[in-house]
Amino acid sequence: MLTGTDLLTVGQMTARSGFAASALRYYEAEGLIxxxxxxxxxxxxxxxxxxxxxxxxxxxxxxxxxxxxxxALGRLPEGRTPTPADWAKISRAWRGRLEQEIEALVxxxxxxxxxxxxxxxxxxxxxxxxxxxxxxxxxxGAVTLPELLREDRRAHG
Amino acid sequence: MLTGTDLLTVGQMTARSGFAASALRYYEAEGLIxxxxxxxxxxxxxxxxxxxxxxxxxxxxxxxxxxxxxxALGRLPEGRTPTPADWAKISRAWRGRLEQEIEALVxxxxxxxxxxxxxxxxxxxxxxxxxxxxxxxxxxGAVTLPELLREDRRAHG
DNA sequence: CTGCAAGTTCAAGTGCACTTCAGGTCAAGC
DNA sequence: GCTTGACCTGAAGTGCACTTGAACTTGCAG
Numbered sequence: 001m002l003t004g005t006d007l008l009t010v011g012q013m014t015a016r017s018g019f020a021a022s023a024l025r026y027y028e029a030e031g032l033i034x035x036x037x038x039x040x041x042x043x044x045x046x047x048x049x050x051x052x053x054x055x056x057x058x059x060x061x062x063x064x065x066x067x068x069x070x071x072a073l074g075r076l077p078e079g080r081t082p083t084p085a086d087w088a089k090i091s092r093a094w095r096g097r098l099e100q101e102i103e104a105l106v107x108x109x110x111x112x113x114x115x116x117x118x119x120x121x122x123x124x125x126x127x128x129x130x131x132x133x134x135x136x137x138x139x140x141g142a143v144t145l146p147e148l149l150r151e152d153r154r155a156h157g
Numbered sequence: 158m159l160t161g162t163d164l165l166t167v168g169q170m171t172a173r174s175g176f177a178a179s180a181l182r183y184y185e186a187e188g189l190i191x192x193x194x195x196x197x198x199x200x201x202x203x204x205x206x207x208x209x210x211x212x213x214x215x216x217x218x219x220x221x222x223x224x225x226x227x228x229a230l231g232r233l234p235e236g237r238t239p240t241p242a243d244w245a246k247i248s249r250a251w252r253g254r255l256e257q258e259i260e261a262l263v264x265x266x267x268x269x270x271x272x273x274x275x276x277x278x279x280x281x282x283x284x285x286x287x288x289x290x291x292x293x294x295x296x297x298g299a300v301t302l303p304e305l306l307r308e309d310r311r312a313h314g
Numbered sequence: 315c316t317g318c319a320a321g322t323t324c325a326a327g328t329g330c331a332c333t334t335c336a337g338g339t340c341a342a343g344c
Numbered sequence: 345g346c347t348t349g350a351c352c353t354g355a356a357g358t359g360c361a362c363t364t365g366a367a368c369t370t371g372c373a374g
Contacts, residue, residue, distance in 0.1 A: 009320080009321085010320080010321065011319095011320065011321085020362085020363075021320095021321085022362065022363055022364080023361080023362065023363085025322095025323095026361070026362060026363090030361095038321095038370080038371085039370095040321085040322090040369075040370045040371070041321085041322060041323095041369080041370080042320085042321055042322070042369095042370065042371080043321080043322090058269075058272070060361095061265060062265060062269075065360075065361090066360080066361070067360095088272075091269065091272065094269055095266065095269060095270070098262055098265060098266040098269065099266070101262055102259060102262045102263060102266065105255055105258055105259045105262065106259060108218060108219060108255060109252065109255040109256065109259065112215075112219075112248065112251055112252060112255065113252070115215070115245075115248065166350080166351085167350080167351065168349095168350065168351085177332080177333075178350095178351085179332065179333055179334080180331080180332065180333085182352095182353095183331070183332060183333090187331095195340080195341085196340095197339075197340045197341075197351090197352090198339080198340080198351085198352060198353095199339095199340065199341085199350085199351055199352070200351080200352090217331095222330075222331090223330080223331070224330095
């Protein structure tokens, strides 16, 4: 174990962040995090990368894609270590997003009550199965909830 | 257009269900729906398959995987056309599911309020980025919301 | 100085839910 | 009978977010 320095090894990062080493490499390749290298080529992470990873995980839990997360991270100030206020600023937008997601689900639930009552599940009338209502409003074809929760709403494949 | 019979062509099904023909073929291959064939090998669907498709779409909107949907459809009575009551029975379980999803999101939102207040996003303390709280409870590694909403909670790939 | 856990790269694989493509066949209207 | 749009199959491709594997190198403890 590395001790005296403030740079963290991959192993330490996986232990502290819960992300697999392969995920860290992937995020680096995608430009979400960065790392310096030893002379031998091994990665060394600055401590503040942990906060970035916490942000990534939180954003994922809210349903953002890595693309969106990258974009959000890009709005952090360059040159200096982000302050708590910086983090708060870029995550503030999530609130509205979550509200929308919650509302969508509540609508689904209430529609479901109706459908269970009548057993209809009609293509034309049912609020939860109608492609023109919940699904097709957000794209074409089969739109699953996860995509419904994304800003980026293209159809699959 | 086919008219006098009660069997529907693929084209009619895509028009009425909103699913692409390729999706219908896929569902058939996966055993979610069935179709008879003309002597020439073309698919002909019975009208009640539309209801099955409505069910599939509704279940997708709630966040079920095709596997789960297939399992649910398997609980329909064999031999006779399902009644509204049959449909109601198998979709009743969705209510609890939706409630849970809503609750999870509300918890996320309220946690977010706290995090925005303090700007913390700490791996150890933050309620929305802590892997031991929202994410790791449901699996290992990076668990996104979509998976959080699935019953089947294995990690990716 | 050596041993070996921990690190490296790059390519390919995974799972889901489909879509797209190529190359051919069917069926309904004229 | 012919045309033409709808349909067929099987294989391969897509997008995301990673993981896995193979073959190799680093770096710290003893």
